[in-house]
Amino acid sequence: MKPDSMCTKLSDYEYDLPKELIAQQPLENREDARLLILYRNSGKIEHRRFYEITEYLCPGDFLVLNNTKVIPALLSGKRVSGASLELLLTEERKESQWKALIRSNAKLKAGEEIYIADNILSAKLLKKGEDGSWLIQFDNGYPIKDLLLRTGKMPLPPYIKRTDNNGTCYSSDKERYQTVFAQKEGAIAAPTAGLHFSHSTLERIKKYGAEIGFVTLHVGMGTFLPIKTDDIRKHQMHKEYYECPREIMDKIKETKGHRHRVIAVGSTSCRVLESVAMHNETPQTSGWTNLFIYPPYHFRYVDVLLTNFHLPRTTLLALVCAFAGRENILNAYEIAKNKGYRFFSYGDCMMIM
Structure with missing residues (x-):
């Protein structure tokens, strides 16, 4: 070698x-x-x-x-059209503003509104970074960390496979x-x-x-x-x-x-x-x-x-x-x-x- x-x-x-x-x-x-x-x-x-x-x-x-x-930083969401999204919050920038990696089947656009966790709150996509992450703005004043504790999932690596019907696996992952x-x-x-x-x-x-x-x-x-x-x-x-x-x-x-x-x-x-x-x-x-x-x-x-x-x-x-x-x-x-x-x-x- x-x-x-x-x-x-x-x-x-x-x-x-x-x-x-x-x-x-x-x-x-x-x-x-x-x-x-x-x-x-x-x-x-x-x-x-x-x-x-x-x-x-x-x-x-x-x-x-x-x-x-x-932190249970993985959230489910939807676009205005109803199409599903998955968000991984990666960094809190300031109050109600986070960086996130977003998985979507369609191309996202700056200025678009998305809805999080069964429409509990909405967020606006501000801009996409060179690393592929989005800067997003949540509804002002909403305690995002409380939301994560209530509805967020553990951000398991993509090579660990989980499905929605094996919720017991998700709970043990916490x-x-x-x-x-x-x-x-x-x-x-x-x-x-x-x-x-x-x-x-x-x-x-x-x-x-x-x-x-x-x-x-x-x-x-x-x-x-x-x-x-x-x-x-x-x-x-x-x-x-x-x-x-x-x-x-x-x-x-x-x-x-x-x-x-x-x-x-x-x-x-x-x-x-x-x-x-x-x-x-x-x-x-x-x-x-x-x-x-x-x-x-x-x-x-x-x-x-x-x-x-x-x-x-x-x-x-x-x-x-x-x-x-x-x-x-x-x-x-x-x-x-x-x-x-x-x-x-x-x-x-x-x-x-």
């Missing part, structure tokens, strides 16, 4: 995946997921279960998790497409590596002597939109809001000072830590990041990465290739496929050491 520094084509981050390996439902117990251990220096691989994760931790390790909370430590509302996709943790797993990790801290990155379009440029270096990430409290920064420096490991749980936690590390002299405890990590990249804070198996041609796959080496990752993915691992959001995970 060619060196990672030359892997700048989108086709370098392609692989085939049988549809039956795309996890459609979460496991009954979060911690029963399979855990592939990848040693990035040697390429060695081990196969375990997530509840065995403490066997790969050391006292003094510092696990950093993303405590963002997914719990399971959410980490047990979710706290700060604002994400439109789950930080999926964190889905494997149960409260009991977190307690066992603490008793083992590893420490746990939380950052926030509200997962948005920057994380889940695919790369569309043939040269990945030309891809522009959407900005996402993050918070990294001062005590987390201090704990990272203390951990590294004692030669212990900083373990990022998920690509979103990793991007927060690396965004902060880039401004080490004047670190920001909160702000917006559009950091796109791809090979070659020098990781400043993250020593170990816990992550799910990602879609091809995505910024997420590029990030793990930067961390472990593209050849190691693609080889691990082939082995995972052959052993029947479950892929993507509700799937299994890997720990890169």
Whole structure:
């Protein structure tokens, strides 16, 4: 294989995946997921279960998790003609004004009025952005977040199939497409590596002597939109809001000072830590990041990465290739496929050491 520094084509981050390996439902117990251990220096691989994760931790390790909370941001709607729409609210711009991705069978027009959630309220399409999203204006004063809590659905990725007649699946998704430590509302996709943790797993990790801290990155379009440029270096990430409290920064420096490991749980936690590390002299405890990590990249804070198996041609796959080496990752993915691992959001995970 060619060196990672030359892997700048989108086709370098392609692989085939049988549809039956795309996890459609979460496991009954979060911690029963399979855990592939990848040693990035040697390429060695081990196969375990997530509840065995403490066997790969050391006292003094510092696990950093993303405590963002997914909002039920998926709404149904109709055009004046009665044709159905589906809206994914992606970002609140100001009172009653949101950015949204809209799925429609017909072309939409600026100035058009649409009706939301069985005509509970209307919204006007203001303008369409270059990224395909719409800026929409809801009826003034209507509490949109209350509407989402009442009628919104969890914004599951399109590869997880749900139909209107399996409402029980939708209701269980409200719990399971959410980490047990979710706290700060604002994400439109789950930080999926964190889905494997149960409260009991977190307690066992603490008793083992590893420490746990939380950052926030509200997962948005920057994380889940695919790369569309043939040269990945030309891809522009959407900005996402993050918070990294001062005590987390201090704990990272203390951990590294004692030669212990900083373990990022998920690509979103990793991007927060690396965004902060880039401004080490004047670190920001909160702000917006559009950091796109791809090979070659020098990781400043993250020593170990816990992550799910990602879609091809995505910024997420590029990030793990930067961390472990593209050849190691693609080889691990082939082995995972052959052993029947479950892929993507509700799937299994890997720990890169």
